[in-house]
Amino acid sequence: MSEEDEFELEPIEILELPLDTWHRDKGARMVEFAGYHMPIQYEGIMAEHIWTRENAGLFDVSHMGQLMLTGDGAAEALEALVPGDISALKEGKMRYSLLLAEDGGVLDDMMITAAPMGLYVVVNGAVKWDDMGYLREYLPDEITINNMEDRALLALQGPKAVDALKRVVPGVDALFFMEAGLFFWGPQTDPEPLWISRSGYTGEDGFEISVPASHAQKLADQLCAQPEVKPIGLGARDSLRLEAGLPLYGHDMNPDIDPIEASAAFAVSKRRRAEGGFFGSDRILNALANGPARKLVGLSVEGKMPVREGAAVFAGAAQVGVITSGGFAPSVGAPIAMGYIDAGHNATGSTLEAEVRGKRVSVTVSSLPFVPHHYHRKGAQT
Incomplete structure (x- = not known):
């Protein structure tokens, strides 16, 4: 065995989304992103971008981490690591927040929702394993972190998203921005529960739908059967979020940057500004007071x-x-x-x-x- 053979690194496994075959059958061009094969485009980034702004685009964001935090005091415990007022969240309400390093640098941005069963947290795919390790290290042992690997996550975005989705999942039009709830989809004799939020990362009205991975293709087919909906790739998702002024973690945010530098002062809730008590609070509150x-x-x-x-x-x-x-x-x-x-x-x-x-x-x-x-x-x- 040569020295080169001896030290040859094992290739990194690229994972497949639950809808991998579905994307390929739709003509998607697949690329590696965040450890997964992801669809970057179908008919072209420009056309997909404009379609989403005017109609409704279906995005597969199943690479992102879906976590459920349960246990007494989970919200209060999480507040040591984020600058948001999480304990004040009422069931079905959401908050954008930031996972902070001990010095106040941003480790990730996340969406936190008060769900009936605990705190439902969506984190970025590229750092989800790091996030889970960090949460396990710093949250008390009595807080359970469930990685919901058996669920896919779909985002339906655009001004006509509500028209399309309410035909498939009745009642979702009752949600407002940054609200979420449990909805039932499928035959009345055996409906499937879906966790749906009125949120997204395009700047448009829209929804994010957590669905069992085994049912993701059926749901995607039903949504794309609606005249307003087309599948949209990562390329248009990036141009849409850039136009909306929404940061992409790992590019516009990283551990060297604090929330105030990142123009995310809104994520530091009023109570937390007054009380502090979160990682890097001295640094962050100083930047808030004096400017970054x-x-x-x-x-x-x-x-x-x-x-x-x-x-x-x-x-x-x-x-x-x-x-x-x-x-x-x-x-x-x-x-x-x-x-x-x-x-x-x-x-x-x-x-x-x-x-x-x-x-x-x-x-x-x-x-x-x-x-x-x-x-x-x-x-x-x-």
Whole structure:
């Protein structure tokens, strides 16, 4: 055996989604993402993006982690690790929050819902195993963490999502944005319970549906049989969330960045600001009071050349930031980006330059989102 053979690494196994064959049969181009084969596009990113903005797109997000936290005091225990007011959540209510390192850096962003059986937590696929290990390490032993591996997660997004879904799952139209509940689907003699929230990551109205993996194909078929619905890939999901000004963990957030730098001060609830008591609270509350040294902002790009992740941003000769997400925005008709820009240069309207392939491209700090959100909020006028 040669030295090279002796130290040859085992190939990393790429996992399959419950709907892997379904995606391929629909003509999806599959890529590796977060340890899974994922559909990046079907008929094309631009067409899928526009379809979702105008109709309803079905996304398979089963790579994400679905966790159930149970046990007395689970909400209060979780509050040591996140800056949100979790114990105040009433059943069926949701909160966006951040999993914090001991120094206040962001380990992940997550959705936390008060469910009848405990706290239902959705975490990012790329770091879900790390998240589970971290939660097991820091939560008390009496808190049980159930990884719901036997469930798929589908997201139906777009202005016509509610019209399509209520035909398949009656009653979902009663939900408002950031509300969730148990709904029954299928024949009355043997209905299947689904956990459905009115939420998503496109900026549009929509739903996320937790379904047993064994029934995911049947549900996906029924949804795509609706005239408003087409399957949509990861490519359009990324351009939609970028237009909506929504950060992608591992790109726009990481453990070196705190919530205030990440323009996520809204995730630090009022009570937690007053009481502290969460990981990194001194650092985070100081940044909240005095302003962060850098901040995640939107950037409008002059011309047609996209500015990609990793591009340096300059004010004259001085580098003052870096791009973390960027690409062409179909709904805007121009390239857009998000990135971290130093204090003193990140005010809305500030003109800077990004370096792309050795050339300078003019960028302007822009307010987020680039495209208005269309969430179905309670009390909002329709």
